[in-house]
Amino acid sequence: MTKRLQDKVAVITGGTSGIGKGTAELFVSHGCQVVIAGRSVDKGQAIADQLGDNCLYVEADVVDEQQIKRVMDNAVERFGKLDILFNNAGAAVGRSGVETITQDEFSHGLQLLLGSVVFGIKHAAVHMKAAGGGSIINNSSIAAHRYRQEGPLYSASKAAVSHYTRMAGVDLGPFNIRVNSVAPGAIATPIFYGGSERANSLTDEENATKMAKLEANLAKATPMPTSGYPLDIAEAVLFLASDEGRFVNCHDLVVDGGRIAMFHEDS
Ligand code: NAP
Numbered sequence: 001m002t003k004r005l006q007d008k009v010a011v012i013t014g015g016t017s018g019i020g021k022g023t024a025e026l027f028v029s030h031g032c033q034v035v036i037a038g039r040s041v042d043k044g045q046a047i048a049d050q051l052g053d054n055c056l057y058v059e060a061d062v063v064d065e066q067q068i069k070r071v072m073d074n075a076v077e078r079f080g081k082l083d084i085l086f087n088n089a090g091a092a093v094g095r096s097g098v099e100t101i102t103q104d105e106f107s108h109g110l111q112l113l114l115g116s117v118v119f120g121i122k123h124a125a126v127h128m129k130a131a132g133g134g135s136i137i138n139n140s141s142i143a144a145h146r147y148r149q150e151g152p153l154y155s156a157s158k159a160a161v162s163h164y165t166r167m168a169g170v171d172l173g174p175f176n177i178r179v180n181s182v183a184p185g186a187i188a189t190p191i192f193y194g195g196s197e198r199a200n201s202l203t204d205e206e207n208a209t210k211m212a213k214l215e216a217n218l219a220k221a222t223p224m225p226t227s228g229y230p231l232d233i234a235e236a237v238l239f240l241a242s243d244e245g246r247f248v249n250c251h252d253l254v255v256d257g258g259r260i261a262m263f264h265e266d267s
Contacts, residue, residue: 004242006031009079011071011124013062013116014089016040017196018189019139021047022230023086023237028054030238035075037062038089040200062089062116063108069123082127084241087120088139091195094153101153113157114164121168125177133176135241138165139233140252142185142260149185158183162252169250178249180240185256186218187228222257232257 010027014020015036024036028051037060038044044057058074060067075082094101094109117138128134143149144158162181169179190199193210202210218227236255239245254260 001029003029003031004238004244005084008083008241009033009035009075009081010084010086010241011035011037011075011082011120012086012088013037013060013068013071013120014139014196015057016044016047017199018191019184019187019230019233020086020088023088023234024051024055026231026234026238027084027241028052030242032084033079035071035078037071038196040196043196043200062120063111065115065119065123068116068119072120072123072127076127081131082124083131083134085120085124085128085134085136086139086237086241087117087136089116090139090191091197092150092154092191094157095151096153098152101151106153109153110157110160113154114160117161117164121164121172121179125172125175128172128177129175134178135245136168136172136177136179137237137240138162138179138181140165140181140183142183142254142256144183144252145254146185146260147264165252166250173249178240178245180245180248180250181252182233182236182240183252183254183256183260184228184233185254185259186221187230187233188215188218189230192218222259223262224257226257228255228257 015024016038027034033054035056037058048055048057058071060071094105140161141158143155144162165181215227
């Protein structure tokens with residue numbers, strides 16, 4: 001197998017579950033040294049142990065700029081540089097409607113979904129400039145483009161992620177740093193049943209039952225005969241992170257099996 005990220009160093013936020021975990025596994029299999037960040041200490045450490053010396057888990061809450069900075073600095077201290085950042089951490093925040101949303105939901109939602117991307121880019125860029133370039137991929141969503149995929153705040157925050165991606169790609173392009181986003185849809189992960197916090201409170205068997213039900217439901221949500229899986233997004237992120245994506249910048253890559261093109265059933 002050609003190793004497409006040999007000798008590269010990556011940070012993946014939200015690497016303790018779902019899409020981030022799947023991307024960490026794929027990146028390591030392609031020769032990358034990976035730092036995974038998240039709040040779930042036991043899970044994060046178990047994933048790092050399983051992936052071996054090429055993976056480091058760092059506990060971090062991405063609503064805090066200083067903790068984000070520490071993750072980037074830890075990557076450079078442990079592996080010597082930073083080439084790739086996948087700003088992936090997120091949750092289905094702010095489910096309230098436009099007439100019921102609260103200031104707390106607004107502040108937390110925006111800080112988690114947009115702030116983590118803004119400050120991730122800020123603190124990765126300094127290291128990438130020093131290394132002569134890099135690739136940043138932000139996890140947006142088809143919610144950025146489509147009505148009623150989660151609440152309006154989630155959608156608007158993800159739209160901001162997609163547009164911030166374009167702005168950052170223009171500003172950082174002259175330094176050979178590309179900034180792109182992926183916009184997933186219908187990927188079977190715990191985000192659909194309460195996120196990784198809820199998944200952490202369930203047994204393996206309970207998670208497996210929920211996941212099987214979710215996969216069956218999501219299989220009906222796209223034109224394809226299957227739900228999406230974390231690996232489907234990880235492969236797209238791998239392309240954007242690797243040298244094969246060297247002239248792709250400021251792009252929002254939708255990976256949703258075609259859900260975005262379907263008539264919205266409004267449910
Ligand atoms: P998931 O399995 O629930 O994973 C979410 C990840 O984000 C976990 O690793 C979680 O880790 C981390 N996270 C959440 N809040 C955090 C915080 N405050 N600080 C640090 N890490 C935090 O869900 P997923 O589907 O893989 O979601 C990953 C990304 O994909 C999200 O940005 C989501 O919006 C986006 N997305 C997913 C879909 C989909 O169909 N699944 C569609 C569109 C977009 P800890 O709990 O350990 O902190």
